[in-house]
Amino acid sequence: MDFRRAAEVLDGIKKDVIDVKEPFTSDETNVKSVSTYHIPYEASLPPLSEYEYNKYQYAKSLFQIRQFDSVKDVLGNSKSPKLYFLRLYAKYLAGEKRREELSQEIFGVTEDTKADNLELNSIYEELAEDHDKGNLDAFGLYLFGIVLRKRNSGFKAAAVLLESIRKYQHNWSAWMELGSLVQNSKMFMDLQVLVNKEFEGSVFKDFFLAKLCIDLHQPSSIFGAIMEPLTTCFPHSAYVKSQWAISYYDTMDYNESLLMFEELRRAFPSRLEDMDVFSNLLYLQDSKDKLCVLALECDKIDKYRPETCCVRANYFSVKREVPESIEYFKRALKLNRSYHLAWTLLGHDYIELKNTNAAIECYRRAVGVNSRDYRAWYGLGQAYEVRKLPYDAIYYYQKATDLRPYDSRMWRALANCYQTLQQDDEARDCYKRAAACDKTGKNLAMIQLGRIFEKMGRMSVAIDYYHTVWDQARFNKISDELAEICLVLARYAKSKERYKDAIAYAATALNTNHPYHEQARVMLDEIKIFKEMSREKRKKAATTGRHQENWEHSKVNMAKTPSTGSAAYSISSSTSSSRQTSSSLQEASARTHFVELGKYLYSLLTKEAAEGVSSQRAAARQKLSRLNSLQFHELATDVYDELIRRNVEKHKSFLELREEFHPRRNQARQKLATLPDGRFKDLASDVYHELKRRYPHIPLEEELPPMPQHKLIDTKAHPSQSTNIIPVKGMISVESVDYSDEDEGNGRSSVSDNGNNTQSLDSLMADLGNMVKTPRFDMKNSTDVASIRYEYESRINQMAKRIKMLELSLDSDTSNNAGQSRIKQMQDEYKQLDSKYSQLSTEHREQQVAVREVKNEIKQLVDELKNLSDANESLRIQNDKAEAEIRNLSQETKSWRRKYETISMELRSFKTRSIDMGDQDPSSNFILKPTSNGAIGHQFIIDYQSAIDELMKTSRSSKPPDVLLSMRTIVMACKAITKEVEDYEVKVGLSAADQESLYNIKNKFSVELTHLLASAKNFAAGMGVGPVSLLDAAAGNLTSTIVELVKLLGMRPINDNDNVMQSLSISDRGNIPTINDNSVDNILDPNQLSQFLKTETDRIVSSVQSLLGALRSGDGNLYGTITSIVEIVSDIIQTSQKSFSAGKGLGYKNQGCVILSDLERCNSKIIQIRDNSFIQSPEHASAIDKRNLAQESYEIAKHTKELINMLDV
Known part of the structure; x- marks a missing residue:
């Protein structure tokens, strides 16, 4: 666990575990499992010498202010464990910093164009070599695990990280890196068995497993079993409380989570960690007031923390001010691009604005940072479902269900997609899973299951689901969906004559809005009618039963006494009342x-x-x-x-x-x-x-x-x-x-x-x-009545038929009259339309004439444009030839100037010798001369002198900002001198006195160069107001330091190899001297080509930085900057091809040609972008062109680095 986390946990330790009376020292052994004082790891490392300790302290201070490149330079190639780890870790962070700088803004960069850490390969090679030798300590193994994970070697990274933890288990960062490699529950279970076996009784192991439970959304029972002993040991720890709160939030137990967060806020009001999760909880509960208070308090503590920005964004979201919320989420991401929660919530905001493209980009970034974020996968599924792409949505919803198998929302969303595709079997299975996991009581999955079974014709099964939903939700607020199924239940119960149940169902729907309220009222009326009918039917059955008894009794009487009309009438009247009812x-x-x-x-x-x-x-x-x-x-x-x-x-x-x-x-x-x-x-x-x-x-x-x-x-x-x-x-x-x-x-x-x-x-x-x-005595009369009735009804039917025919005839006459008037009206309309058609035909003919005239004019303009294009092409060819000639002449001028400077130096030496000094000792001359055992090449001193002279000229010109360009040449010359001194120091051992003098001079050299840089910047910013004497004084001081350095180590004379390298030194315009194509001597061997490429790489990096600055500021000189990059790359390709075609370079030809083809492709793209978008008005170039230009520049730097790595192997 890192220092802050460890201190936070120790602050919450149970008081009866530690001795609160005796002073705590590093010799105490009371709490070995907690305190880092009692881990003998540092004692096992080799001690630092005083010299190494001073370097360590200096590098550590630079590391704390994030000057990672300086840390790397200060520590050199030391192999001491502390210095070794600090140097390589600083190198790794420097690469990460440059990677982020090469990346563009929050949006506009797809995943395929993300920059890489260019330092990873070199760090990997050094760490892999030492790992094979067994020379890595715990922190070296930790860094090696990070590098392996970045190189997508997951299993090997896990093994190395476990090895690091075995050596030093208190490194919480190593535990977290190991946890990032665990992607599913099975891996979690396997890892849990392994660490429980190897780190039994370790507090760090328990904290790690608890954190991993939350990240992988494991059941709360597993988390509780791990966290409860830690809570007993650390009851007052802020970290422990926050983990409980996050766990409750993750399992949707929002009330418990709210209580834990409020308790955490009361105990630690200034703690910002995990407040973003707390703000999410308040957003879900729509607590505007509490969220407002939390946002104000976090803003008061630190407004530039990502957590604070996230809290404020959630506050604006709950107020439905989505644009302001988006701005704060973007601010959080600018502070921390790996803030996956902000990416996810930003995607939610874009979904609310119906900007699905931006939402998908945000969700993909969130998944790229943390592939275990189920909310991002769910958001991707939602976005693709909105775009009506159900197959894509199913893929992302399945990812979410893998991470959250106990969340009903994931299964419902997946089932909805299957329903859209009419895959009812799969949808039914998903809804069953959702119903089993539903803890909210809304029963949405059961409702959908009932509808599916109803659609399949299995009404009894559907009714069972509907009844379960009704029974669980009838005392809550009635939704429209519940009202609808209540009506279905009521109809079904009415059909089964279960009128009591039907009334209960319909009464539930009666408390809703239109149209369910009206439908429920009608249903209750129908049930009442059917209920009365059922009651009357039962009464009828009872009455008929009594009548049957009377009928049996009457049969006995009729056998004895003939039936009379009065008796028949009395029996008939006994049933008339029931019919009337x-x-x-x-x-x-x-x-x-x-x-x-x-x-x-x-x-x-x-x-x-x-x-x-x-x-x-x-x-x-x-x-x-x-x-x-x-x-x-x-x-x-x-x-x-x-x-x-x-x-x-x-x-x-x-x-x-x-x-x-x-x-x-x-x-x-x-x-x-x-x-x-x-x-x-x-x-x-x-x-x-x-x-x-x-x-x-x-x-x-x-x-x-x-x-x-x-x-x-x-x-x-x-x-x-x-x-x-x-x-x-x-x-x-x-x-x-x-x-x-x-x-x-x-x-x-x-x-x-x-x-x-x-x-x-x-x-x-x-x-x-x-x-x-x-009976027989009334049969004739009844027959007459029936025949009269039939005759009457037949006549009525005939009359109705006749009336119908008359009505049809009347309708026909009416329609004929209406048709005549309609025909007349249509004739009038036809005349109007014919007149209008004639008018439109005339206008059409006139427009055709105008169109032909315009086409002729356009044809003339196109011909003229073609002529101008041909003329422009010829002018461009002439311009390219002129530029090539200018480059050749400029190169020749530089070559002659360098020869002149060399000859001038030699002439000064000859003039000095020609002076008659009598018997005076020649060694007492005040001219420093090259010697065979000198350390610094004579040509580098000449380069420095030329650069200083150029600086003096520029400082007295009308363009003070140009001194910065001259300073670049001075810095490169000083870098070459420093390299000469370092190489000499390695090859030739110096005495203690010389070593101390050299150390002092090097410190002075660094200080004076920094002073000169500051003076140049101030002079350039002064716009001609600043005195040039300050710049002269700084240059003089730097020159004096170089003189002292030359006095101490001496100069080396120029030889042939140096002449070749001198010809490859940095020029002002970034060109290399002309090499005779027919001369084999001018072909560079791999070592010389590597040195040449390193020099050109510095120029490319400098040019790319200038290009990025110009793109941000909209500088009009973009065309020239792009052209300089193109020329440098062309020179690299030409020189490398010559080297690979003969001599030792043949061994690199196959691999080198592949890299050179990539370079040539990138160079062609840059030329195409330059000619299409930056030749006339660079400031109006589109954002896409600028992005593509920056991307291709980065690719050029990457391929050049690959070329250098190939030659250095």
């Missing part, structure tokens, strides 16, 4: 049956109105008129139920069995499903007309004509001729009545003349005649 209910259902049958038979009724009713249908309908009210009501109900089944509940094969019906009636109801559509329509039309006849006051679609006036036979019944006819035993004659042809009669409902419904539909029509038979 149920008439209102029958009329209500008849109204419903009439309306639905009318809609269903519209076409058939229209046809009958036009063509009339066939004799067969008239006979069938006459038979229906003989049924009593109850019999006809049951028949109409069965036909209506079959109609509903055919039109609405098509998934049912036949009508369901009903327990209150006789089995034979249920069988007849099911036989209705076997009727073809034509026969069923005939039966339905018969019932429809009978309803129309029995209930004339029901509103009809067509009003009946007036009743014709006929002289009817007096049919007034005498007391002995009651219309309520009681059949008498011994007087019943059986009449065979066929309602329809063939098997149609089998589709009728069974009706009963007693409460038990003992007559079936098959025998119904045969018994209808018997039921209406009267």
Whole structure:
């Protein structure tokens, strides 16, 4: 654990574990498992010498101010464990820093264009070599594990990190790096077994496993088993409390999490760690006030912490101020680009703004930083689902379910995608998983499961799910979805005549909004009607039972005494009251049956109105008129139920069995499903007309004509001729009545003349005649009444047909008149349109003439543009030739200037010698001369002198900022001198006195060079106001230091090799001297080519930095900067190709040519970008062109580095 975490945990340790009375020293041994004082790791390392200790302290101070390159330079190549780790770790961080600098802004860079750490390969090679030799300590192994993980060697990295932890288990960073390699639960379980075995009793092991439980979203039972002993040992630790709070938040136990976070805030009000998670919790609970207070307090503590920015962003999110929230998330990411939580929440904000492209980019960044963030995977699934790409969404939702297998939200989202693709089996399985994991009580998954089973026709299973949802949620706030399933439950319970349950279901939906409230009210009214009908039916059954007893008794009496009309009338009157009681209910259902049958038979009724009713249908309908009210009501109900089944509940094969019906009636109801559509329509039309006849006051679609006036036979019944006819035993004659042809009669409902419904539909029509038979003495009178009624109804039908025909004729005449007026209106419209067409044709012809003229002008302009393009191309070729000639002349000038400087130096030496010094010792001359054992090459001193002279000239010119360009040459010359001194120091051992003098001079040299740089910057920023004398003084001081250095170590004369290297030294414009292509001597060997490439790499880096600065500032000199990079790369390619074509370079030809081809490709792209976007107005170049230019510049630097690494192997 790092120092801060360890101190935080120790602060919360249980007080009875430590001695609070005695002073704590490094010799105490009371808490070996906690305190780092008692770990003998540092004692096992070799001690530092005083010289190494001073370097260590200096490098450590530089490391703390993030000057990583300086740390690397100070420590050199030391192999002492402390210095070794600090040097390589600083080198690694320097590479990471440069990688981030080469990356662009928060957006605009895809994952494929991310920069790499260019230092990784060199660090890996050095660490791998020492690891094979067994020379790495715990921290060296830790760094080696990081490098291996960066190189995607996961298993090897895990082994190295475990080796590091075995040596020093108190390095919390090593534990965290090891945890980042664990990607799933299986790996976690395996690692848990391993570390429990190897680090038994270790506190760090327990903290690590607890942290890993949260990161991998393990069950809370596993986390609790690990964390509870730590809580007992560290009850007051802020870190322990925060881990509990995060665990509760992760398992969606928001109330417990809120309590833990509030307790943590009270105990540690200035602690910002994990406050971003706390702000997420407050956002989910919509606690604006608490979130506002938290944001203000965090801002007061440190407004530039990423956690503070995240808290403020969540505050703006809860206020629905999404743009401000996005700005704060971006600010957090600028402070820490690896802040995966900010990436994820930023993606959520973009989803809210419906910017799916930006949201997907954010989620991908979050996954790239932390692949175990289920919220980012879930967000990607949401984004692709919004874009209607369900297959892609399924992939990302599956990733989320792998990480959170106990989260119902993940399974519901996955199931929804499967439903979109109509994969019902997979959707059903996912909803079952979601229902099993649902802890919120919303039961959304169960609702969806019920709908799926309802769609499959498995209504009973769907009802079970719906009832479970209703039973769990009926006392909470009723949602629209719950109201909908309540209505489904109510309909199902009503169909099963479970009216009490149906009322409970409908009453639940009654407390909702439109339209469910109205539907529930209608449902309750229907249930009330059906309930009354059921009650009346039961009463009817009881009454019929009593009537049956009377019937049996009357049969005995009739055997003794002839039946009289008065006795028949008294028996009939005993049942009349019950019919009158149920008439209102029958009329209500008849109204419903009439309306639905009318809609269903519209076409058939229209046809009958036009063509009339066939004799067969008239006979069938006459038979229906003989049924009593109850019999006809049951028949109409069965036909209506079959109609509903055919039109609405098509998934049912036949009508369901009903327990209150006789089995034979249920069988007849099911036989209705076997009727073809034509026969069923005939039966339905018969019932429809009978309803129309029995209930004339029901509103009809067509009003009946007036009743014709006929002289009817007096049919007034005498007391002995009651219309309520009681059949008498011994007087019943059986009449065979066929309602329809063939098997149609089998589709009728069974009706009963007693409460038990003992007559079936098959025998119904045969018994209808018997039921209406009267005793023999009234048969003639009844027959006359029936014939008169039939004649009357036939005449009514004929009159209705005639009226219908007259209405159709009237409609035809009306439509003809309307057609004539419509034709006249259309003729007028046609004339108007014809006139308008003529006008538009004229305008069209005029426009065609204008278009032809424009085309001719465009053709002339295109021809002129082609001519100008050809002229421009020729001018460009001439310009390229002129530039090439200028480069050659400039190179030649530099070469002659260098020769002049060399000759001038030699002339000064000769002039000095020519002076007659008499007997004076020549060694007393004041001219420093090259010697064979000198350390510094003479040419580097000459380069320095030339650079200083250039600086002096520039400082007195009209452009003071140009001194910075001259300073670059001075710095490169000083770097070359420093390298000469370091090489000499390694090759030739110096005495202690010389070593001390050299050390002092080198320190002075660094100080004076820094002073000169500062003076040059101040002079350039002074815009001509600053005195040039300060710059001269700084240059003089630096020169004096170099003179002292030369006095101490001497100069080395120029030889042939030096001449070659001198010709490859840095020039002002970044060009190399011309090399004779036919001269084999000018071809560089691999060592010389490597030195040349290193020099050119520095120039490329300098040019790229200038390019990036110009891109940010919009400098107009971008074209020249790009051209300089192109020239440098061209020179590198040309020189390298020559070296690979002969001599020792042939061994590098195959691999080198591949790298050179990549360089040439990048160079071509840069030329193309320059010519397309930066040749005229660079400041107006698009952001994409600037990004591509920076990317290709980075690729050039990378390929050049690969070329150098190939030569140095």
